[in-house]
Amino acid sequence: QVQLVESGGGLVQAGGSLRLSCAASGRTFSNYAMGWFRQAPGKEREFVGTISWTGDSTYYADSVKGRFTISRDNAKNTAYLQMNSLKPEDTAVYYCAVARFKGVVVTITAYDYWGQGTQVTVSS
Numbered sequence: 170q171v172q173l174v175e176s177g178g179g180l181v182q183a184g185g186s187l188r189l190s191c192a193a194s195g196r197t198f199s200n201y202a203m204g205w206f207r208q209a210p211g212k213e214r215e216f217v218g219t220i221s222w223t224g225d226s227t228y229y230a231d232s233v234k235g236r237f238t239i240s241r242d243n244a245k246n247t248a249y250l251q252m253n254s255l256k257p258e259d260t261a262v263y264y265c266a267v268a269r270f271k272g273v274v275v276t277i278t279a280y281d282y283w284g285q286g287t288q289v290t291v292s293s
Contacts, residue, residue: 171195171267171282178263178287181255185291189250191265191284199243202268204280205250207261207289214264214277220248222271233259255291262286 177189191203204219218229220239227239236255241248248265266280274280 171198173265173267173282173284175263175265175284175287178289180290180292183255183257183291183293185255186251186253187255187289189252189263189265189287189289191248191250193246193248193267198246198267200271202270202272202274203239203241203248204266204268204274205237205239205248206264206266206277206280207259208264208286209261212261216275216277217263218250219268219273219275221273226273228273228275252289255289257291257293260289260291262288 172194174192202221205217206214208214218239220227224241236253238251264286265284267282268274268279269281
């Protein structure tokens with residue numbers, strides 16, 4: 170079992186920045202890839218980005234590429250999502266998740282464990 174807790178969400182103006190954190194406990198966090206997803210009201214949960222177990226590889230959705238950065242600190246069992254140049258369309262509940270693979274993975278069904286989510290609201 171892995172328990173994930175996201176934090177760092179909030180209200181920010183367009184163009185601003187936020188950094189989300191995902192603290193993990195339980196199964197060895199450092200052995201698996203991590204991902205960030207988001208879900209806006211009335212929409213399906215969508216992929217944001219992923220990072221490999223070592224942190225050497227990352228992959229992002231086109232909609233956030235160049236603005237968002239994922240990192241991880243395996244010693245602290247924590248992953249991060251740095252979000253810059255935020256837009257109103259980034260408004261959503263953001264979730265972190267742990268995959269069952271080591272490498273970067275986009276498919277939502279590859280993720281076994283999920284956090285409870287943290288709300289990010291970007292005002293125009």
